[in-house]
Amino acid sequence: MxxxxxxxxxxxxDRLLRCRWDGKSENVEILNSALDGETxxxxxxxPFNEKKLYAATLTEIHVSEDDGATWQWLPSGGIDxxxxxxxxxxxxxxxxxxxxxxxxxxxxxxxxxxxxxxLAPFRSLPDYDKWTFPPGAHVAHARAIVLDARVPDExxxxxxxxxxxxxxxxxxxxxxxxxxxSATAFPKVNDPAGIVPYEMGKHEEGRVYRDVHWVMRHPxxxxxxxxxxxxxxxxxDDGGKTWSKCEYGMGRAYAIPMINxxxxxxxxxxxxAENGPATWAGHRTVRAxxxxxxxxxxxxxxxxxxxxxxxxxxxxxxxxxxFLKSGLPAGHEHMTCGFAGHPDDPDTLCVGYTDGTVYASxxxxxxxxxxxxxxxxxxxxxxxxxx
Numbered sequence: 001m002x003x004x005x006x007x008x009x010x011x012x013x014d015r016l017l018r019c020r021w022d023g024k025s026e027n028v029e030i031l032n033s034a035l036d037g038e039t040x041x042x043x044x045x046x047p048f049n050e051k052k053l054y055a056a057t058l059t060e061i062h063v064s065e066d067d068g069a070t071w072q073w074l075p076s077g078g079i080d081x082x083x084x085x086x087x088x089x090x091x092x093x094x095x096x097x098x099x100x101x102x103x104x105x106x107x108x109x110x111x112x113x114x115x116x117x118x119l120a121p122f123r124s125l126p127d128y129d130k131w132t133f134p135p136g137a138h139v140a141h142a143r144a145i146v147l148d149a150r151v152p153d154e155x156x157x158x159x160x161x162x163x164x165x166x167x168x169x170x171x172x173x174x175x176x177x178x179x180x181x182s183a184t185a186f187p188k189v190n191d192p193a194g195i196v197p198y199e200m201g202k203h204e205e206g207r208v209y210r211d212v213h214w215v216m217r218h219p220x221x222x223x224x225x226x227x228x229x230x231x232x233x234x235x236x237d238d239g240g241k242t243w244s245k246c247e248y249g250m251g252r253a254y255a256i257p258m259i260n261x262x263x264x265x266x267x268x269x270x271x272x273a274e275n276g277p278a279t280w281a282g283h284r285t286v287r288a289x290x291x292x293x294x295x296x297x298x299x300x301x302x303x304x305x306x307x308x309x310x311x312x313x314x315x316x317x318x319x320x321x322x323f324l325k326s327g328l329p330a331g332h333e334h335m336t337c338g339f340a341g342h343p344d345d346p347d348t349l350c351v352g353y354t355d356g357t358v359y360a361s362x363x364x365x366x367x368x369x370x371x372x373x374x375x376x377x378x379x380x381x382x383x384x385x386x387x
Contacts, residue, residue: 006342007031007068007384008350010358011040013377016055018068020386021371023342024362028373034071035062042087043068043382046112048094050387054113056087056099061113067387078116081105088145092152100142104131104159108171119171122157126176130186131162131210132199137192144215150222158212161186161201164227164240177240179207186210208234208243213256218317220265226318228255233270235318248312248321250274257380259339261364263346266317269324269365271336271351274308281306281333282355282377306333311351313365327368328359338380352381 008028010017015036020029038057046052053064061076061084076099083102090096095112105123107116122128122142131140144158155167156177163178163185178185185207187199201210211230218224223239226246232253233246251274261267273280279300308331311324334355342348347364356374358381361367 005386007386008340008358008371008373009043009068009382009384010352010356010373010375010378011043011338011380011382012356012375013039013379015375016040016043016068016071017373017375019373021360021383023345023348026360026369026372028358028371030373032069034068040379041084042380044087044089045384046089047091050385053384054087054089054097056084058084060084061087061097061099063113074113076109076113076116078109078118079107080118083141085141085143086145088147090147090152092149098145098147098155100145100157102139102141104128104140104142104162106142106145106155106157106171119155119167119174121172122165122167122174125162125165125174126181127162127186130188130190131159132187132190133161134198134200136198138190138198139192143213146215146217146225148217148222156215156217156225158215158227159210160213161211161230163210164208164212164215164225166240177236178210179204179236179240179243182207203231203245206242206244208236208240209245214258216258216260216268218265219260219262224317226258226268228258228270228272230254230276233258233272233318246314246318246321248272250310251308252276254307257336257338257351259341259349261346262341264315264364266315267364268314268318269339269349269351270312270314270321271339272310272312273335274310274331275300275304275306277335279304279306279308280335280354301333305331307335308332309334309336309353311336311365311368324361324365324368326366327361327370329353337378338382340381340383342383343385350381350383352378354378 008019042056081101086100097109143160146156209229214228255272257271356376359368
């Protein structure tokens with residue numbers, strides 16, 4: 001593979017597709033399919049070895065030593081909650097990998113994924129026993145992990161549905177940074193048997209909504225965080241003491257993926273939808289074992305028209321938003337599943353939808369073109385410089 005080319009990874013419910021893209025044209029070359037039969041949650045590069053990549057699937061961790069051409073399974077002993085939802089590699093400590101799971105727990109490996117230990121104090125957070133999730137058995141999961149070289153001992157975790165938590169000492173202790181304490185943010189009883197019905201939460205002034213899907217830190221202001229949730233996107237300017245809701249003129253404003261513009265610190269791209277998951281066309285998120293509750297999902301596609309998802313951009317750190325429409329489907333019935341930024345060109349990025357379509361922009365979202373590649377049941381997209 002030429003040094004100047006890019007690798008586009010398509011993370012799907014049944015494989016990992018590795019592609020070559022020049023970063024400009026619509027043409028994409030499929031190089032290989034890997035991890036067949038696996039639901040791929042994440043692919044990240046080792047910051048200390050450009051040829052080494054890690055992949056997290058629904059139940060396993062894999063490593064590639066040749067830039068994604070081949071993969072080897074890692075034993076990853078110690079992860080006893082085997083529904084993996086997210087993975088992050090520490091940017092400044094070699095071989096340190098974090099994993100978030102369902103049921104909600106956080107694990108760390110300090111030997112490159114061969115073994116893990118649980119950061120057990122995470123499960124001692126005050127409202128942990130009340131964290132919930134719509135399908136029975138109403139079990140929350142750690143969905144997002146944020147690490148930052150500027151604060152190397154800090155770990156921020158977004159929980160669906162549990163809010164946002166932070167450790168400042170590598171996981172020894174934790175604090176809830178979802179905003180002011182609330183007696184009504186969670187159900188009084190969270191019944192794992194599913195006999196007590198799920199209770200949807202409500203927006204509370206000063207707090208982030210508990211259903212957190214994505215957490216992102218401002219690139220130049222450590223205390224500014226963003227969280228996408230099931231009823232919109234939130235921002236904190238004080239490290240989680242208080243949160244405010246970003247307004248962008250959508251119905252439910254169900255939001256998932258976000259990405260920063262690397263050269264314009266206040267510029268944010270967001271994928272959001274008018275409607276919630278019961279309305280979405282196509283594939284629903286996979287869960288493992290007893291948590292595979294797809295059969296309980298209501299399908300309201302016919303009566304709603306689907307997700308009606310949109311791509312938005314803010315140039316003032318979430319205070320105002322613009323809908324990006326040129327070249328993109330208007331009100332897509334499928335949900336957006338992820339963004340990927342070009343490692344060298346800050347104005348180039350890709351966005352994927354769950355039907356497998358991928359669009360690219362070379363002008364910071366002003367216009368988009370569909371790429372000639374499609375991987376159904378798409379979960380995410382990642383864009384990396386070829387090693």
